[in-house]
Amino acid sequence: MTGAPAKRRIEYGDDPAQLGELHLPAGDPRGVVVVVHGGFWRAQYDLSLGTPLAVDLARRGWAAWNIEYRRVGAGGGAPETFDDVAAAIDALRGTDLDLSTVVAVGHSAGGHLAAWAASRTRDERWAGGVELTGVVSQAGVLDLRRAVREGVGETAVPDLLGVSAPAAVEAAYDPQQQLPLDVPLWCVHGREDDIVPINQSEEYVAAATAAGATAELVAVEGDHFVVIDPAGEAWTRTVAILDTLA
Numbered sequence: 001m002t003g004a005p006a007k008r009r010i011e012y013g014d015d016p017a018q019l020g021e022l023h024l025p026a027g028d029p030r031g032v033v034v035v036v037h038g039g040f041w042r043a044q045y046d047l048s049l050g051t052p053l054a055v056d057l058a059r060r061g062w063a064a065w066n067i068e069y070r071r072v073g074a075g076g077g078a079p080e081t082f083d084d085v086a087a088a089i090d091a092l093r094g095t096d097l098d099l100s101t102v103v104a105v106g107h108s109a110g111g112h113l114a115a116w117a118a119s120r121t122r123d124e125r126w127a128g129g130v131e132l133t134g135v136v137s138q139a140g141v142l143d144l145r146r147a148v149r150e151g152v153g154e155t156a157v158p159d160l161l162g163v164s165a166p167a168a169v170e171a172a173y174d175p176q177q178q179l180p181l182d183v184p185l186w187c188v189h190g191r192e193d194d195i196v197p198i199n200q201s202e203e204y205v206a207a208a209t210a211a212g213a214t215a216e217l218v219a220v221e222g223d224h225f226v227v228i229d230p231a232g233e234a235w236t237r238t239v240a241i242l243d244t245l246a
Helices: 051-059 080-094 109-117 144-150 156-161 199-210 233-243
Strands: 006-011 019-024 032-036 063-067 102-107 134-138 185-190 215-220
Touching: 019 051, 032 051, 032 080, 032 109, 051 063, 051 233, 063 080, 080 102, 080 109, 102 109, 102 233, 109 134, 134 233, 144 156, 144 199, 185 199, 185 233, 199 215, 215 233
Parallel strands: 032 063, 032 102, 102 134, 134 185, 185 215
Antiparallel strands: 006 019, 019 063
16 A cells, blocks of 8 residues: 545535545555445435545555535435536546546445446536546445335435336436446445345346446445445455456
8 A cells, every 4th residue: 555645625516515525645646536425315425435435545546536416405316416426527637637547436326326427428418528447336226217116225216316116217317227338347245235235236237248248246245334344355355346447
């Protein structure tokens, strides 16, 4: 690992939630990791969930961009939450960072947003943005239609999208409906996760590989939160994935 990282707060809009914290390594970054926190897109959860991961990544030589975004209950939902994630990633162009390697790592709802961000430039609403080169979904909600049917997060997906039926989920917001991705995606998921069932990752990877995409399931022992413990084995597996990318 490198020395102690530095941190810069960057605002990418006027709303109090439109900001991020850029954690920088002591030397030249090996690449950029966009850290997207979870919490079922709800306002009571914030970027502090991603801070331990961002700090660890910076110590390992990465520039870690830990982003905040408008969430449900505080101006978020569709399209605002998605607009913010896109704008936060595109704000990297205002830095002096080398953007040849930009990987998104997201937990739970953040895993959904990280996977979404890898396809969002296909839509004219977010075209021309910074392109991701890889995604690590940590217990991500990757099939929104199934999440509505099965009540994943209770009303979390309907509250995000303003829909009540699976068929009403707009394809542009749903990673499962955006297959195949043009970049590799890894799903790191706890086998005992009872908040976001591992079938969200299993079935995404099966559909992705069948469609010709590069996707891999990394099943680990533990619950929904084991994947964001920087001292745990699941995080070690995630770091090893990142090591293959830069």
